[in-house]
Amino acid sequence: MRELLEQAWTVARKDLVLEFRTRTALLSAVVFTALVLTVFNFGRDPTAVATIDLAPSILWVTFTFAAMLALNRAFQLxxxxxxxxxxxxxxxxxxxxxxxxxxxxxxxxxxxxxVGLPLFVLFFDVPVGPVLFPLIAVIALATVGFVSVGTLFSAMVVRTRFAELMLPVLLLPFLLLPLTYAVQATARLLGGRPLSEVSGWLKLLAAYDLVFVAVALLLFPHTVDE
Amino acid sequence: MLSAEGLRHAYGRVVALDGVSLTLAPGQTLAIFGPNGAGKTTLLKVLAGLIRPQQGWARVAGGRRAIGWIGHQSHLYGHLSVRENLLFWAALYGVASVQRGGRATAILERLGLSDRAGQPVRSLSRGLAQRAAIAKALVHDPPVLLLDEPFTGLDLAAAAQLRTLLGELRGAGRVVVLATHNVDEGVELATDVAFQRQGRFVQLAPRGARGAAEIAEAYRRAVTDA
Incomplete structure (x- = not known):
C-alpha cells in the first residue's frame, strides 16, 4: 500500500511539475473559465430569471468544461x-x-x-460567505467524481484519433449524475436552505465517488495495456 | 535469468511471433537480427511484459524491476532536465531516495552527459537524447537489458561509446537482448545470434568464432531462403 501511494505521488508530482513548467493547459483552462463566466454574465437577462436560480447551473457547466481541458492533457503528455x-x-x-x-x-x-469561484461570486453577486465551507465540500466531492471518471476515459481515448473530441462524447453521459447532485446541493446552499437539505446530496456525491473511483481502479489496467 | 517458451502473438492476420523460445543466463548477449516487420519489437515487448502473448510464456528473474529498456523512443519528458528525468525513473524503479542522486550522477558521468544534466531534454540533439535514454535505462542498474535498435540516431563516436558500455555491462554478468535490422551493429557484442523472419527464429545459435562478415552472410541466406 505504501509503495502504491509513493509511486502515485511520484507520478502526480511529475505531472504537476510539467504543468507548472509549461502552464499551457492551466492558463487555457483559467482563461476559458473567466471567458465562460463573462459570456454567461452578459448573455443572460436578469429580469427574466433570478440570478440565484441560474447561478448553480452556470457554475457547474463552467467547471465541467474547464475540467475537460485538464483531463484531455492528462495522458497526452x-x-x-x-x-x-x-x-x-x-x-x-x-x-x-x-x-x-x-x-x-x-x-x-x-x-x-x-480561480473560478471568486470570479463566479464577482460576476453573479451570490452570497457564498455564509455557506463557503459546505460549498467547498460540494465542489470537492463533485470534482472527485467527475475527475475519477474523466481520468479513466482520458487513458482510454489517448491513443485514438480525435481524442479531444472523443473524451467529452464519452464522458458527459457519466457526469449527468454528479452534476445533478452538485447543482441541487449548490442551489440549496446559495438559496439559504438549511444544511439538512444538502446532506442528502452530499451523501449521493460521496457514494458516486466511492463507486466510480473503485470501478475506474478496476478498469484502468485494461485501458492502458496493449 | 530470462526465458521464454512457445511465444505466439498476432495482430489480426499478421503473425508477429510464431513459436519463439529462448533461455539466457547471466553474461549472455543475444543479438536478434531481422528485417523490418520480423517481430523483433513484439518479442522485446513480450519479454518486457508490455504485451501478453496469445500463447506461450516469458519470464524474467526479478520481474519488471530487473529490466532496463531502450526502445524506439526515449521515454523522457522534454520539459524536465536530464537529471530530473533520471531521478523520476529511478524512483519508479524503486531505487532508494538516498541513492538516486548518486546513481544519476554516476551514470551521467559514464555517458558523458554531466555537463548536460540540468538541460531540458527537449533542447538536446537526437544523439544526446538517445544517450540520455540509455542513462534512463541504466539508472536502476538492471540485470537484464532489452535494447530495440539502440544505435538509431547515434553518431559514430556515440555508437562506439555505447558498444563499449554494452561490452562492460555484459562483462558485469547481465543478460542483454539486442534487436536490430542492421547486422553490422552489435555483432561483436553478441555471445548468441538469432535471425528472425515473419515471427520465427529461423536460426538461434552461439556466435562462436564467427565474425561480422560471416554472420552477415548467414543472415542474408537465412532471411532470403527460409
Whole structure:
C-alpha cells in the first residue's frame, strides 16, 4: 500500500511539475473559465430569471468544461517521446499510475476552481460567505467524481484519433449524475436552505465517488495495456 | 535469468511471433537480427511484459524491476532536465531516495552527459537524447537489458561509446537482448545470434568464432531462403 501511494505521488508530482513548467493547459483552462463566466454574465437577462436560480447551473457547466481541458492533457503528455510505454514497462503498478494521474488532475482542476469561484461570486453577486465551507465540500466531492471518471476515459481515448473530441462524447453521459447532485446541493446552499437539505446530496456525491473511483481502479489496467 | 517458451502473438492476420523460445543466463548477449516487420519489437515487448502473448510464456528473474529498456523512443519528458528525468525513473524503479542522486550522477558521468544534466531534454540533439535514454535505462542498474535498435540516431563516436558500455555491462554478468535490422551493429557484442523472419527464429545459435562478415552472410541466406 505504501509503495502504491509513493509511486502515485511520484507520478502526480511529475505531472504537476510539467504543468507548472509549461502552464499551457492551466492558463487555457483559467482563461476559458473567466471567458465562460463573462459570456454567461452578459448573455443572460436578469429580469427574466433570478440570478440565484441560474447561478448553480452556470457554475457547474463552467467547471465541467474547464475540467475537460485538464483531463484531455492528462495522458497526452505521456505520448511525448513514448513515455507511456516507459511507464508501462516499469514496475509502476497500473493502479499507482491511475491514482497519480487522478491526484494531478484533482490538483489541476482544483486550481481552476479556486480561480473560478471568486470570479463566479464577482460576476453573479451570490452570497457564498455564509455557506463557503459546505460549498467547498460540494465542489470537492463533485470534482472527485467527475475527475475519477474523466481520468479513466482520458487513458482510454489517448491513443485514438480525435481524442479531444472523443473524451467529452464519452464522458458527459457519466457526469449527468454528479452534476445533478452538485447543482441541487449548490442551489440549496446559495438559496439559504438549511444544511439538512444538502446532506442528502452530499451523501449521493460521496457514494458516486466511492463507486466510480473503485470501478475506474478496476478498469484502468485494461485501458492502458496493449 | 530470462526465458521464454512457445511465444505466439498476432495482430489480426499478421503473425508477429510464431513459436519463439529462448533461455539466457547471466553474461549472455543475444543479438536478434531481422528485417523490418520480423517481430523483433513484439518479442522485446513480450519479454518486457508490455504485451501478453496469445500463447506461450516469458519470464524474467526479478520481474519488471530487473529490466532496463531502450526502445524506439526515449521515454523522457522534454520539459524536465536530464537529471530530473533520471531521478523520476529511478524512483519508479524503486531505487532508494538516498541513492538516486548518486546513481544519476554516476551514470551521467559514464555517458558523458554531466555537463548536460540540468538541460531540458527537449533542447538536446537526437544523439544526446538517445544517450540520455540509455542513462534512463541504466539508472536502476538492471540485470537484464532489452535494447530495440539502440544505435538509431547515434553518431559514430556515440555508437562506439555505447558498444563499449554494452561490452562492460555484459562483462558485469547481465543478460542483454539486442534487436536490430542492421547486422553490422552489435555483432561483436553478441555471445548468441538469432535471425528472425515473419515471427520465427529461423536460426538461434552461439556466435562462436564467427565474425561480422560471416554472420552477415548467414543472415542474408537465412532471411532470403527460409
Amino acid at each position: 505521456e505520448l511525448e517521446n513514448g513515455a507511456l510505454e516507459g511507464l508501462l514497462v516499469s514496475p509502476l503498478s497500473r493502479h499507482s499510475l491511475y491514482l497519480g494521474k487522478l491526484l494531478a488532475n484533482l490538483g489541476f482542476v482544483g486550481v481552476v476552481e479556486a
